[in-house]
Amino acid sequence: MLNIPVQTDDGLQFVGVVSLILLITGLFLLAKSLEKYHGRIVLIAIIISIFAPSMIAGSYQRTFATGIYAVSYDRGLSNCGFDMINERTLHGECELTFDNYSRNDVGFTVEFYENKNDYPMVSLLNNNAPYEVKLKANARKHVKIESNIDVSNTENHIDNGSARNVDIIIKSGEKSRKL
Template sequence: MVKNKKYLILAMLFFFISIALNFPFPHEYPRGQEKSVALGFPINTMNGVSYIGISGLVLFIISLFFLGKSLKIYHKRMILIAIVLVVFLPLEMINAYQKTFATGIYAVEYERGESFYRFEMKDDTTLYAVCHLPFENHSNQTVQFNVEFYEKYLFEDDYPILSLMNEGEPYEVTLLGKERQMVRIETEIDLSKLGRDSLSAEGWGINLMIVDGEKVRKL
């Protein structure tokens, strides 16, 4: 079945490097992006295209080329399996790790798509804000952490909304072992101190960080 072992090894090498560059743990963004920021490399083009994403895709295509060249038969079948693996393997690896070896905040899963927020004025200067955040602790141990909010994408004329929640921090969350909880966080913010007029907003998909001492996960 194997025609060229060197090509097969190269295929596996490029395959796993492509996964490592785009591995979404412990943060929501790829692992390669975190390393690029730390080393001072640019991660996006001026048009917002990710260098990390492009690099990972190129390496994956190269791995498919070497995979095809390394086999005598079943070329198309194995390439199809590789494509399926690159899509699902990282998520399954994260899921398996969180349910077995992970501890502390690394065992916490945040379902961002199910989170939502609502901001409305209580009076002329006071903003009432409430967020609903779904968390699940996959470990057997109780986990405690603080929640902080951030803006993922902010255009020139936009005003930061979610980060206003940080005016009322700290927000401490406690999850018992194997507990799944929809955490409700609410606060009142004096907009007059921030030089803001009235404000109202609601939406889904909240960007946040969970913090435990020096440990931080950006989700």
């Protein structure tokens, strides 16, 4: 709700719940304190609370961020495809798109993850992970990751399929981002 993370795969987020309560309380008090145009101003405040955080984060990433924090992942352009090569080997191929807004080259590793309710597919690529990616300064790059995965010891594995909007984790040293 309103881009405030109240619940994630790990459970309820205390900071998100408190932020949502503070936002609703603030909007209520704003509406009560104004005598004229309170409906319009509350609507403008809601619109600002929806769009401002992502705009501020994007601006920070494009101007001040360094390292993996300056890397943007275009989830909408990402896709993965899987096909069985033989009885024991699954071939996986993913195309991921990254933007580096930093003035410096950035190197990181990529790992894949699935939400709790998803059938394990892209996470099978982690059998041969991590995958190294290097981005030039201020550049956009389409990265192709290919892997042959031994599924002989995996129960109920997929035979073929595809996935879009792939969830990934990028890491550089001790720093990590879930995208």
